[in-house]
Every structure is written in structure tokens, then in C-alpha cells.
Amino acid sequence: MTTKSISANISKVDREMVMQAIATIKEKLPFLVDLTTEERRSMLKMGDKSRAFVSKALEVATQNPNFLPRSFDVDEMRRDIELYEALYPILLSLTQLQELVDDTWMTAGSEAYASALAVYNYAKASGDVMGLDAVIDEMGRRFNRRSKKKPSEIPAS
Secondary structure (H helix, E strand, O other): OOOOOOOOOOOHHHHHHHHHHHHHHHHHOOOOOOOOHHHHHHOOOOOHHHHHHHHHHHHHHHHOHHHOOOOOOHHHHHHHHHHHHHHHHHHHHHHHHHHHHHHHHHHHHHHHHHHHHHHHHHHHHHOOOOOOHHHHHHHHHHHOOOOOOOOOOOOOO
């Protein structure tokens, strides 16, 4: 397994600027929707194969509005399609950014944890140096496994 190494930091000012940029994105997209898991599950999904279908349906609706009920809003359909298309490149960019941030976060955590394990192992190997026994014991609790309780014996009737 290849391990990537990272040695970086982010200043408080830069972190605040990134957070402000995210807030600006949210501000510029005030119509964003927060769906529940059930809403996501029950919703129709438009993928690449459906895009051509939806485009043709809009064209049919635009050129032949007479067969549609009066309550059908072709302009609203057009706005939904335009919004879907406009959000697509934003979604791709944000997905790529999220993957990079997630991978970097995971790498930093992995490296920090590996370093902590090294410190723990060195401290254990050193024995009682400068009264570290209590700290080593406390750190060692991280690795204590809870033993499975044996089912209690049922007394014979």
C-alpha cells in the first residue's frame, strides 16, 4: 500500500477565508434544498441517459403546448432544466474539491495516528522514564478490547 506523506498547515486566517468562501457559495445559491433520506430514496433521478429524454420532452412541450393541461408550466420545466445544467459543473468542481479535502484530512489523521503509535511504543519500550507509567497505561486503554461476556449459565429446572 502506497502511503502519501503530507507536511502542511493552514493558518487561522486562511481557514477563516476558506470558511467565508464557502459561506459566499451558500449565499449565492440561496435556493439549495436539504433532502431527507426518504425524500432522496423516493425521488426520480435524472442521469446522463435521461438528459436527452428530458430535452426532447421540453422540445415537444414547447412546440405542442395544446395537448398539455393548463396547469402544466413549460417555463418552469425549462427553468428546472436550466438550473440542473448550470449546477452540473459546480457539482463536479465541489465533488473534486471535497475528495481532495477528504483525502488530505484522512492522510493528516493517519500520519498523526502513526506518530502517536510510535510515541506510545517508544514510551512503553523505555520503561519507567520520568514517571510515564500512568500516561502509558492511560494511552494503552485505547487498545483494550472488551471481552465478550459469556452467556450466563441457565440453571436446570
